[in-house]
Amino acid sequence: MTELLYQTDSYLREFEAVVTSVDVAARTVTLNRTAFYPGGGGQPCDTGDLEVGGRRYAVVRVERGNLHVLDGDTMPEAGAAAIGCLDWERRFKLMRTHTAMHILCGVVWRDYGASVTGGNMELLEGRMDFEFERLQKDFVQEIEDKINVEVRAARDVRVRILPRGEAFQIPDLIRTKINLLPEGILEVRTVEIVGLDLQADGGTHVNNTRAVGRIRITDYKSKGGINKRIYVRIEDDDQP
Missing domain, CATH: 2.40.30.130 (Elongation Factor Tu (Ef-tu); domain 3)
Structure with a gap:
């Protein structure tokens, strides 16, 4: 092992x-x-x-x-x-990107009740699909503004490894389909953006949202039905 x-x-x-x-x-x-x-x-x-x-x-x-x-x-x-x-430069860019995606998920669920249906990322860019019926330019700008408020809020990002039974009692984890994990998995690794988002997740993250930088929504598309895709790019933030 x-x-x-x-x-x-x-x-x-x-x-x-x-x-x-x-x-x-x-x-x-x-x-x-x-x-x-x-x-x-x-x-x-x-x-x-x-x-x-x-x-x-x-x-x-x-x-x-x-x-x-x-x-x-x-x-x-x-x-x-x-x-x-x-390769630390590559790893840290991926950490920033992954945490940015969790910020986006957290804001969209908290403020609009829309669940994520898929996603992918590369260095400093990514996409996420959400259960939105419609998505318009003004609405997308509103989402971008809100996610950058969360970046500047300097929320701590915490990692925990929980026994399976304990994790299955946490409502936020149940929402993110933790019940789909294979029965052989006895421990669940969680990533929490304190006060915003909690997910079962195996990836790497920064330890504070301030380390992400600025998140820009570069595009959005309808992928049919209630499935809408949001594209993001992560930039260095020059603000103090």
Whole structure:
């Protein structure tokens, strides 16, 4: 079992580990502990470097099952000590983006009662689908103004890992379809934007909404019926 360091510390940039298995053909290694996020929930995976025996390997992709895909002419050996180093610029942009998406979800649910039906993100941009019957320019601008109020409110972002039974008693988590989790999952990781949003979530986030920057809604589209899509871009905020 791999210790998933990113679940409790999204700000960890470097870590020590041991290579537990190597697949030369697939160019993958597994580690006993890792800070590399494998992707999921719409968030892309981390990249970075893995140093083993004085040699540095580029981690070009991370896949489910703790599979770190390496670039290079050789592969490390199982049992070797390793130091992992994230591409921090990429990771932090994804953290900002992911938290921005939760802010958007929280505001749309709190103020308009619309549930999210899907979403995806890349570095500093993303899209979310909501159960809106109609979406117009003035309404979209109102949403943008409100989400940036929440950014400037400097709300703390907290991560907790709860027993499944306890998590299933929390109304906000039930609303986000926590009941669809497979029965084999005995613990639920939650991400809370204090006073705004609470979701079951496995991704990485900033620790305060102020770190997100400015959120701009760049476009919106109808995807049929009551499904409306909102596109966002994350920018640096020059305001004090």
